[in-house]
C-alpha cells in the first residue's frame with residue numbers, strides 16, 4: 001500500500017500570525033505532497049513496499065538516495081503538522097514532557113535556548129529535533145536535508161518527539177531571511193499534548209513522574 005499525504009489537523013490559516021496560511025498551503029500541498037509521491041515512486045516494485053516508514057528509515061543506509069530524501073521528507077512533515085497547534089505555548093508543569101525537560105535541561109528556558117540554537121545554527125536546509133533516547137533521556141540535535149534521528153546514518157540516533165523544519169520553504173514568504181524570528185514564533189504553536197504523548201510512547205513505562 002502506498003504512503004498517503006495526511007490531511008492537516010487544522011486549517012491552513014490556523015497557525016497565523018506565527019505561520020501564514022499561504023506558506024502552510026504550499027508546504028503541505030506542494031512540498032509534502034512531492035516527497036510523498038516521490039517516495040512511492042522510489043519504492044514501487046521493491047521489497048520496501050508495504051513496510052512501515054520507521055522501519056525503512058532505520059535501515060536507510062541500505063537504500064537509494066531517493067528513499068533517504070523522500071522517506072525522510074514524508075516522515076518529517078507528518079510529524080511536523082502533528083506537533084503544532086493553534087493552542088500552543090509553554091507546556092504545563094503537570095505534563096510528563098515538562099517534567100522531563102526540567103530534569104534533563106534544568107528549565108524550560110534552557111531547553112528553549114538550546115533548541116533555538118540548534119535550529120538557528122543548522123547551516124543550509126535541515127531540521128532541529130527534540131528526541132528521547134533508549135534510557136528515557138531527552139536530547140537536542142539537528143540533521144541536514146530531510147535526514148532525521150531515526151536514520152542509521154544520523155550522528156545522534158533516537159526517537160524524535162518534536163521537530164522544526166528550517167528549510168527556507170518553511171518560512172521565507174513571511175520571514176524572508178529572518179530564521180530566528182520564525183524559530184521564536186514556532187514556540188507559540190507547539191502542541192505539547194502531542195509531544196508528551198510521543199514522549200510517553202517512546203519508552204513505555206520508563207518515566208516515573
Ligand code: MN
Pocket residue numbers: 027031077165167169170
Ligand atoms: Mn518542509
